[in-house]
Amino acid sequence: MRKFYYFTILIVFNSFFYYTAVSQKLDLGLKGGVNFSSLNGIFLFQQEDVSLNLNPKNVTRYTFGGVLRYTITPHFSLQTEVLFTPRGAQFIEDIVVRGQPFRLTGDVNLSYIEVPLLLRLSTVRTGRGRFFYPRPGFTVNGYVGGAAGYKTRAKFRGDISGDLFGVPFEESFGNSVWNRFETLDYVSIVGGGFEYGLNTRIILDIRYVYGLTNIIADQEINDPMKNRMVSVLIGLMF
Secondary structure, eight states, rough: HHHHHHHHHHHHHHHHHHOOOOOOOEEEEEHHHHHHHHHHHHHHHEOSSSSEEEOOOEEEEEEEEEEEEEEESEEEEEEEEEEEEEEEEEEEEEEEEEEEEEEEEEEEEEEEEEEEEEEEEEOOOOOGGGGGGGGEEEEEEEEEEEEEEEEEEEEEEEEEEEEEEEEEEEEEEEHHHHOGGGGGEEEEEEEEEEEEESSSSSEEEEEEEESSSSOOOOOOOOOOOOOEEEEEEEEEOO
16 A cells, blocks of 8 residues: 555656646657566466466567656756556466476566656757758757556466377466556666657657566565566657
């Protein structure tokens, strides 16, 4: 519950940030892209009938959301976002159930509403076009910060195949794993990109996201697990 309060405070801060910045230099934007995500850790699960040793692999997800940017100086700005950010990992592993070997192919789908807060450093657009009219400019930027994510989905789905006491066996599954993962996730972010344009600008961002907290809530899984992700985002600023 305490983590939920922290997330609520961050949402309130974003609202305050918006209303106090409208009279200043405020830029709005939309962005979307792809996440190349995985989980940093190993699933080790042992019971009398089931033995699992799963190594997470990368999976591709799509993301989108909005951007608010408050310019402090021509070189420095604060940026906050609200993003729908699916993450997860893929598993292709051999498992043992009641002494019988099987092949598991599946993926964990974790979705979050994520609220980053970033400190952004940027070059400045310079130069004017013919007759001193401003012309579109190109800027390069880098940023660092963190984010809180509120979990909206947690599912584990895939296929199990093998021989069950000499009989070929194959079955698909799809299970909710909501209670096995924490409600909130906190991550660090570092990235960079560029913008091109004048009043309306095209943006391209590439960022690396690494989890700061263990997302596993299941007491039967002893090893910590953290989100990690590379995102490529494209959008427009107004």
